[in-house]
Amino acid sequence: MQTIGLIGGMSWESSLVYYRDLNLGVQQRLGGLSSPKLVLSTVDFAELTHLEDDEKWDQIGTLLADAAAGVERAGADFLLLCTTTFHKVADQVADAVDIPLLHLADVVSDACTAAGMDKVAFIGTTVAMNDPFFISRISDGGPEVIVPDARHHEWLNDAIYGELVHGRVVDRTRRRVVDLIDELWDAGAGGVLLGCTELELLVRQADTELPVFPCTTLHVQAALDRALA
Structure with a gap:
């Protein structure tokens, strides 16, 4: 079994999902x-979001690259960023280490292609x-996005940062997101x-008839495939 390296803390709710589902996945596969x-390094989400607000992406890249280097030194065989937004600096992170970065967009693009998708939201x-x-990387050889x-955009972003990263799941927000999915x-x-x-x-497949691709779940499954190959 290979050692999976995780860069988390963006948010800690996200890290919790990755840690839980990787453990459940191995349990289901191996019994x-x-x-x-696992090797997990978490960053200060407040520091990163302040830098994001100021569009200081080079500094964000340096912080995450340093975290990745620490994970590599700790024995990880490959690396995951437990975030979508901060994949914006994924190339900078990947260049800082000698272990592979399992890029979320590549995983999602492959899953959509395997499902026969021509256009996804x-x-x-x-x-x-x-x-x-992120979107362009999915579309390269994959479906239109x-x-x-x-x-x-603003209210969806506010729901993520104001509610979900704090673990608050609000029915009103769910209904609005499901309505948005119907529009798409x-x-x-x-x-x-x-x-x-x-x-x-917030959203499960049971909430909508449109096929749902949960990116984190796909990322976890791809990481398990690699670690247990």
């Missing part, structure tokens, strides 16, 4: 008392919806990407 070999933070760093109309379905999306770990706390 008994089996658990994954992506919902996440404002940065991830507005900046092409559409995002909600710009008028929805009407716009031609064949599936919806939950492009933020915390959104998986």
Whole structure:
């Protein structure tokens, strides 16, 4: 079994999901008392969000690259960033280590292609919806990606940072997100990407008829495939 390296803390709710699901996944696959070999480094989310607000992405990249180097020194065989938004600096992080980075966008693109998707919708933070760093990587060899109309971006971002990263799951917000997913379905999306770990706390497949691609779950499964290969 290979050792999985995790860079977390963006938010700690996201790290919790990764840690829990990696453990559950190994237990389901191997049984008994089996658990994954993990190295986890968490960062100060407040520091990163302040830098994000000031658009100091080079400094964010340096912080996450330093964390990745520490995870590598601790014995990780490959690396995951437990976040979507901060994949904006994934190349800077990958360049700082000699172990592979399992990029979330590549995992999601492969899953959509395997499901026969030609067009999918992506919902996440404002940065991830507005900046092409993540969506373009999915579209390269994968499906076309559409995002909600710009008028929805601010409230969705506020719901993520104001509620979900604090573990607050609000029914009113769920209903509004499901309505938004229906709008994207009407716009031609064949599936919806939950492009933020915390959104998986809010929306489940049972909430909508549109196929849901939970990005964190896909990332975890790909990490398990690699670690147990």
